[in-house]
Amino acid sequence: TPVTSRSRMPSSAWKKKNVTKAIEKKFKLYGFDEILTPTVEYTGIFTLKSGEEITESMFAFKDKGNRDVCLKPEQTVSTARFFIENFKNFAMPLKFYYFCPVFRYDEPQHARYREFWHLGVELIGSNTPESDAEVISLAYCGLKQLNLNFELELSNIKVIKGVLNSTNLSRGDKEKILHYIDKHNDEGINEILKRTDNGEILNKVLSFKGKRGNLNELKNIVRNCPEAIEGIEELENILNFVEMFNNDYVINFNIVRGLDYYTSNVFEIHANDMQICGGGRYDNLIGLFSDKDSKNDKNKGVPAVGFAYGFDRVIEALKAQNLIPKFENNKILITYVSEEFLPYCIKVAGELRERNITADLDIMKRKVKKAMEYANNKYRYVIVVGKKEFEEGRITLRDMESGGQKFLDVGEIEPLCWIYSMNRANLISKIWSW
Numbered sequence: 001t002p003v004t005s006r007s008r009m010p011s012s013a014w015k016k017k018n019v020t021k022a023i024e025k026k027f028k029l030y031g032f033d034e035i036l037t038p039t040v041e042y043t044g045i046f047t048l049k050s051g052e053e054i055t056e057s058m059f060a061f062k063d064k065g066n067r068d069v070c071l072k073p074e075q076t077v078s079t080a081r082f083f084i085e086n087f088k089n090f091a092m093p094l095k096f097y098y099f100c101p102v103f104r105y106d107e108p109q110h111a112r113y114r115e116f117w118h119l120g121v122e123l124i125g126s127n128t129p130e131s132d133a134e135v136i137s138l139a140y141c142g143l144k145q146l147n148l149n150f151e152l153e154l155s156n157i158k159v160i161k162g163v164l165n166s167t168n169l170s171r172g173d174k175e176k177i178l179h180y181i182d183k184h185n186d187e188g189i190n191e192i193l194k195r196t197d198n199g200e201i202l203n204k205v206l207s208f209k210g211k212r213g214n215l216n217e218l219k220n221i222v223r224n225c226p227e228a229i230e231g232i233e234e235l236e237n238i239l240n241f242v243e244m245f246n247n248d249y250v251i252n253f254n255i256v257r258g259l260d261y262y263t264s265n266v267f268e269i270h271a272n273d274m275q276i277c278g279g280g281r282y283d284n285l286i287g288l289f290s291d292k293d294s295k296n297d298k299n300k301g302v303p304a305v306g307f308a309y310g311f312d313r314v315i316e317a318l319k320a321q322n323l324i325p326k327f328e329n330n331k332i333l334i335t336y337v338s339e340e341f342l343p344y345c346i347k348v349a350g351e352l353r354e355r356n357i358t359a360d361l362d363i364m365k366r367k368v369k370k371a372m373e374y375a376n377n378k379y380r381y382v383i384v385v386g387k388k389e390f391e392e393g394r395i396t397l398r399d400m401e402s403g404g405q406k407f408l409d410v411g412e413i414e415p416l417c418w419i420y421s422m423n424r425a426n427l428i429s430k431i432w433s434w
Helices: 010-029 044-050 052-057 076-086 129-144 157-165 171-182 186-193 199-207 212-221 226-244 311-320 339-354 368-375 387-392 410-432
Strands: 040-042 059-062 068-071 094-103 115-124 151-156 250-252 265-271 274-281 304-310 332-336 359-361 381-385 395-399 405-408
Touching (some): 010 094, 010 129, 010 311, 040 044, 040 076, 044 076, 068 094, 076 094, 076 115, 076 304, 115 129, 115 311, 129 226, 129 304, 151 157, 151 226, 157 171, 157 199, 157 226, 171 186, 199 212, 212 226, 212 250, 226 265, 265 311, 274 311, 332 339, 332 368, 339 359, 339 381, 339 410, 368 381, 381 387, 395 410
Parallel strands (some): 151 250, 332 359
Antiparallel strands (some): 040 068, 059 068, 151 265, 265 274, 274 304, 381 395, 395 405
């Protein structure tokens, strides 16, 4: 049994790749460029903000040079480090996207593995409401094109923190409440709120659900909490643009995000009772990687915003909603009656591959009957070459699904497979707005 994630059969890998391509295409349309960062990182870049306790949920270890390293638990911190090392003198903004495995030493459960995949983006160098809204819109549209039913929930963590800072609770209690909110532990929240007279305000904020037009009533509730008012106004600013992008949403201040580096607007996307996407603004993270001895380091306050899909969960949600297309196989197996026709078969395979048609040679020297048995359920077509095919420079093409076969020129295979491929693409287009 794998220590981390599940192994994938070819059909599952095919589905995963096609979903990935559809979303990556949307990323590129928004102007994001792909980056690759190492799977193994220094542990210190993750403990820098979150503290040493985060290593309990990481695959952290000593390498042969006695250095503290880990399998990266998420990509945003790696991107911040990557930016400082390679792009800090470039004109802003910079737009990056990634698709990579990440690792967390959690208890495995449904749609949660110790090795899983993040597909996401980071927009670095802009603190405008438009940049938040564009990133949120991209997260929304990336899933919408898959025809997936989901809900986008937005928040601003300054609202909850502002309310908490207006109470007489200790710092430890405030941190516990944020943790309980993230874990939806109402019992834990209420137990701590018994220690303050302002718990009613927090409960009203947590129970608030609505749109941008409903935020005035919330301002009245938190009118004595300046930081909370600031957070609401920031949220109003981005929602103005989110609505321009025609993205449906709901405001939910239970969204606080578990990672410590988020500074204001945050969001999550849920489908089939699973969180499948999360992100937000993190304006202080990149500064942690700047030169602490330099008074003029312009990168100390670089703003940034991003998100990541929990890709395994996206696939699970697509399956639950019957939106994963059936694995289609249009591969061709080429076999022969006699070994003297092998050179001709090699030539046929070469011609088909030049036309981007998948063609396998039977390299086991099977009899034609045995080759057919092998090809059943593995190949869509089988090409059989015998004396007649060899002498006339043609092939016999057998459709393994229908059982029919045709005597053809090699060039005639291309339009047949092209029509078949177009049928598959049309099917995907209906499902994913291909």
